Amino acid sequence: MRAVQVTEFGGPEVLTPVELPDPEPGPGQTLIEVDRVGVNYADTHQAENSYLAPTRLPFVPGGEVVGRTADGRRVVALLNGGGGYAERAVADDAMTFAVPDGVDDLTALAMLVQGATAWVLLRKNAHxxxxxxxxxxxxxxxxxxxxxxxxxxxxxxxxxxxxxxxxxxxxxxxxxxxxxxxxxxxxxxxxxxxxxxxxxxxxxxxxxxxxxxxxxxxxxxxxxxxxxxxxxxxxxxxxxxxxxxxxxxxxxxxxxxxVFRLPGNVFGTALAELFDLALAGKIRAVPGGEYALSDARKAHEALRSRSTVGKLLLDPTK
Missing domain, CATH: 3.40.50.720 (NAD(P)-binding Rossmann-like Domain)
Structure with a gap:
């Protein structure tokens, strides 16, 4: 499959398009055929190994994808340890969420990490x-x-x-x-x-x-x-x-x-509420640009320059 791999830590220049074997799901995991990949500012820190969680080389960056499972379910997923900058990704079932009808790929990914972050900041941190x-x-x-x-x-x-x-x-x-x-x-x-x-x-x-x-x-x-x-x-x-x-x-x-260490399904509650607000027209995702998977470096350059707005996506078919 087509993917982007990091074999040495650094800036956007370390993001290298490669061909890799398809990932194999283990127990309690799901293989996802990726339609779009979400790009987050944390990805730039992961690439240079300045993220809160240390990263081991080599790795495929990317912590969120939207796509379809083998049985045709449309899902959005958080990925444990990366692997999103690829045509296929494996996600834990507990971190895989159904996308409601009427929620497009951009909105699904915008709400998954960035929307949930805003929700937690306002509800749990700032009260x-x-x-x-x-x-x-x-x-x-x-x-x-x-x-x-x-x-x-x-x-x-x-x-x-x-x-x-x-x-x-x-x-x-x-x-x-x-x-x-x-x-x-x-x-x-x-x-x-x-x-x-x-x-x-x-x-x-x-x-x-x-x-x-x-x-x-x-x-x-x-x-x-x-x-x-x-x-x-x-x-x-x-x-x-x-x-x-x-x-x-x-x-x-x-x-x-x-958030996943808290009692109860806080993340699931946040995501469900965000999807409901989006479907009701009370919040919307702002498109920040869509890049070919092979141009992931350009997406990181744009993020690091702080010239972007809204949500950036990668298209794994390009």
Whole structure:
């Protein structure tokens, strides 16, 4: 089968199109004929071995696919350890979910990782309450586009979207943000306070560096910053516990695989709710571009440049 393999760690240049044997499903696993592959920012970290979970060489990247099983079921699946950048993939049955009629491939993949991430951040990390203000950094990205819509659907009082270009800020407004700010502002704290008219209740941050530092400084009493990535590849300043007392603030982190350690079917609940909201027209996936499987390198280059919006896909037939 056609696939993309990494044999040495590095940037987009290490993504190499190859021919590999078909994967063999083991007990409790399903072979999926892949229709589309989802591309996530985490894939870029996996390729350079800077992801939270260490990676062994060689490997096929990609943690999510949508396609069909041998008996014709249309499914979307999370892949344990990668393997998605290929014509066929093997997924654990527990990580394989039926795609409802009316949900297209783009929406299925957008909701699987990025939608579920937004859901968990707002529900489990931030415990969003109606009327609260929410800042969504990287608001035009895969998680950000869903988070803006979810926050509005769940009754946020004011959604402030941070983005780096006029086009991205316009998209955030189209998706329901009440106001936008330039994420490159010299004083982001002041920009956020001005946009909201008061201190901020909730911040969703996957940028890191000064964005995180200045967002924490903008939090209201009992405000929460939920940290879920570091797209800027810069460490924020260490958080001193005594400084959290100044506004009774909370800084929390989230890595989606930990959701599967929670009691109950939290991930399944999140995905089902996201599919229902999409079918009802209350949230939508934003297409970010579709690349041939052989052009996976270009997809990673686009992601790392932070020039993309919405959800990026790979077509395994090309």
């Amino acid at each position: 969003l309450e109606p009327g609260e203000s929410v800042v969504v950094h990287a608001a035009a990205g895969g998680v950000g586009t869903i988070a803006v819509q979810l926050a509005k659907a769940w009754g946020a009082g004011r959604v402030i979207a941070g983005a780096s270009s006029d086009e991205k800020r316009a998209l955030a407004l189209e998706l329901g943000a009440d106001v936008v700010v330039d994420s490159r502002a010299a004083d982001l704290t002041e920009a956020l306070l001005t946009a909201n008219g008061r201190r901020i209740d909730v911040v969703l941050d996957m940028v890191g560096g000064v964005t995180t530092d200045q967002s924490i400084a903008a939090l209201a009493p009992f405000g929460r910053l939920a940290f879920y990535g570091m797209a800027g590849r810069e460490q924020p300043k260490p958080v001193e516990l005594r400084n959290l007392l100044g506004h009774s603030t909370t800084v929390t982190g989230m890595w989606l695989p930990h």
